[in-house]
Amino acid sequence: xxKPLTPQQEKFLTAFLDPASPTWSNYYxxxxxxxxxxxxxxxxxxxxxxxxxxxIGDNALIKKALVNLQEFLEGESEDLRWKSTNLVLKGLMxxxxxxxxxxxxxxxxxxxxxxxxDISDKQSTNxxxxxxxxx
Numbered sequence: 001x002x003k004p005l006t007p008q009q010e011k012f013l014t015a016f017l018d019p020a021s022p023t024w025s026n027y028y029x030x031x032x033x034x035x036x037x038x039x040x041x042x043x044x045x046x047x048x049x050x051x052x053x054x055x056i057g058d059n060a061l062i063k064k065a066l067v068n069l070q071e072f073l074e075g076e077s078e079d080l081r082w083k084s085t086n087l088v089l090k091g092l093m094x095x096x097x098x099x100x101x102x103x104x105x106x107x108x109x110x111x112x113x114x115x116x117x118d119i120s121d122k123q124s125t126n127x128x129x130x131x132x133x134x135x
Contacts (some may be wrong), residue, residue, distance in 0.1 A: 008034050013055050065089050
């Protein structure tokens with residue numbers, strides 16, 4: 001999906017995909033809760049827009065990956081399954097499973113990069129110096 005979700009789409013997905021939501025797994029009620037019009041709410045599951053289809057598919061992959069992760073942690077999973085699980089979680093749940101690390105300077109301060117002398121300064125130190133010859 002190339003376009004980011006709208007706030008209304010995000011609200012729908014939260015209502016639809018969250019088991020703690022009173023409208024969990026109910027297309028119609030989740031659409032109404034997100035502020036969609038009655039007619040659209042009645043047809044959203046039949047229309048299955050791309051953003052909804054992809055989000056439901058991603059959610060299914062995440063659920064399966066979390067089951068695989070639990071099995072791996074309990075020693076019941078094979079290596080190949082763990083590698084695919086790892087890939088799904090890092091890709092679709094970056095905020096929770098990313099391996100990104102921050103680099104900081106001394107005492108947690110931002111890193112400051114100092115660029116060496118300017119190229120022209122370097123060239124001037126490398127040029128031949130001419131000497132005057134006496135006659």
